[in-house]
Amino acid sequence: MSGAYAVLHDPQGLLDAELPLDRAPHEALVTAVLAWKDPDLAPSDYEQIALQLTGHARAVAADVQRLAAALPKSDGRGALAEVVLRETEGRLAAPLKGTASCVQSRARLVRSLYTRLDRLTEPAPATT
Template sequence: MIHGSVVHDPTGSWDTKAPLDRDAHTALATAVLHWDQHTAPAPAPADVEQTALLLSGYLDRLARELHAALETLPHGQLPVRDHVAAEIALSQVRRWLDGPSGAFQGEPLAQAQSAARLVDTLHHAVDRTLGAHPPTAT
């Protein structure tokens, strides 16, 4: 049996260099949103919980990327409505991840679908924010 190890990373920077696999996580989020416990059986509860954990890790990393993009953006470069939307998306993700009882209280399928919706929300915010960055010289 293979066991994981605990990583002590107080700065939260050990995974910042790893590329985000957006396509895979988008496909996973789309699949999760199509799980319906009333019309077809959802995957086993353990699989649903594992999927929610995977999406929550991706959300955390994506939120850090969005926050960094907002920090480096020149003032006034992003329209106010897009900046406010990005800040709201970040607060939703932080509230979901850092909730008082944890993100995984309640029905596992509902939690996984909530994470999938947040992935979509953050993707839109990241796209708008990165699109507003001035082009870099090559």
């Protein structure tokens, strides 16, 4: 069915909140993409990889948002997460291109989101 698409019905929001991220294969993809020196792929291949990374970036961003929202207002990690999420929103709004540069940009975005996610899941820093 060319041009067809399916609408996902998720009224409880389970996809954003309760399914664990499949982190390892995406981190491997990010590592591989960022190691590219002079790839020679078809534009459609770059687009497919960028779509995969974009979808995963949105899922990680949802986790970052959920964890940041649960933090007390006095925890600076939440404010930093909001900055990262605003930047993420802007970068994801950029149109996909069938280029290695576009794919690498999405890979760097996924990597930065995972860095922020990891910081949110660490114990809060001690205050003096």
